[in-house]
Amino acid sequence: MSASLPPLIHVVDDDESLRTALLRLLGAAGFEARGYATTGNFLLWPPPDRPGCVLLDVRMPGPSGLDLQAALQRQNNPLPVVFLTGYADVAASVRAMKAGAVDFLTKPVEREALFEAIQRALAHDAAQRMARAEAERLRAAFATLTPREREVFNRIVLGQINKQIADALGIAERTVKIQRAQLMTKLGAGSAAELGRLAERLRHLPD
């Protein structure tokens, strides 16, 4: 396993002085950070696939922070979002939190609250990345199975024995054994118990 890259923090705010202040603050704390004056700028420079999070203003000229949050969610690798806003707007805060924001802070932001939120966002991102990577490995392994092997796999994890599978599929038991051996190799499973565990993990992945 290679150590993952250091996190990159994206600051999206149309208030330039605040933005540069934030970037300075983050830099002083040892974070790498980039600033964007509009949601459009952020989407134009698609961030590299690195751990990180987004500090997002709600009200900006053009598409709002909530719009950008929605756009991020539609991606497959959404970065966690922490909102920063100058206007007390309960409806916006509730909407943002329901959409999965890590936090919703009001300006002026207290240093401590900001860094606490960033820590949680980065932790969230790290966990998400691990889960996504794991899911990807699983999916990739299953993608190498042929239709027949998939069929046999499903019946094995249901507890059927080779003879039952052979009868159900109208083929010889010998054939089932071969496909069973092949799918176990492909999935890297050494036993029926491991097949069951893989099946259960697969079931809990969003299709």
Add this chain to the structure above:
Amino acid sequence: MSASLPPLIHVVDDDESLRTALLRLLGAAGFEARGYATTGNFLLWPPPDRPGCVLLDVRMPGPSGLDLQAALQRQNNPLPVVFLTGYADVAASVRAMKAGAVDFLTKPVEREALFEAIQRALAHDAAQRMARAEAERLRAAFATLTPREREVFNRIVLGQINKQIADALGIAERTVKIQRAQLMTKLGAGSAAELGRLAERLRHLPD
């Protein structure tokens, strides 16, 4: 499976006229509902174990709605919470949402928004109940295993075969076979694959 009881909605608000209005509105919509003037009243009459949700005012004399939410979370069977508040308070709304509230509505509440939130809360509750019941069944089944059976179980799901388990535990293979058969009966599993699935599900339960 018995059909579960109809949901019961708890309205906690110190404003009596609003409370009775809400109760009337909910009753007219076909819901069973109860009112409480204070958080203390709610905690004094512990709600029966029924599907439902809580409509909760934030500011009340005595413990606040947020306090009650925290108390509910500490229970093992928390009811989903929908907040209703007369004061626009971003900090409170964010705190409530971070603590898992289903929604945070501001008075005057629109009928539609209220019912939409209630529907989501009840759906959330139903899903939670199913998951909790499932988890309980699993736990109960595992609780009947003896220490030795648990040990054998763990090794089976790791893919070890009887002989390996016997060697590792310093006992005869014959003994392992018996404990294996016993634990499979107790867990209602018919195959090693099912044992693997049970193990994976167990792993994903909060210990």
Add this chain to the structure above:
DNA sequence: AGCTCCATTGCCCTTTCGTCCAATAGTTTC
């Protein structure tokens, strides 16, 4: 046409599993 991948089958052999028989002994419980 040649090659690779997938699906298929039969025979045979070894290992492992699932159970049947019967038996001993420590602990906890009533």
Add this chain to the structure above:
DNA sequence: GAAACTATTGGACGAAAGGGCAATGGAGCT
């Protein structure tokens, strides 16, 4: 003290799993 539960072992038998060897046939790609 007896009953119940748990842990333990031995021998033995049939069923199931895993794999080696050899072979056929269709689909798709170069």
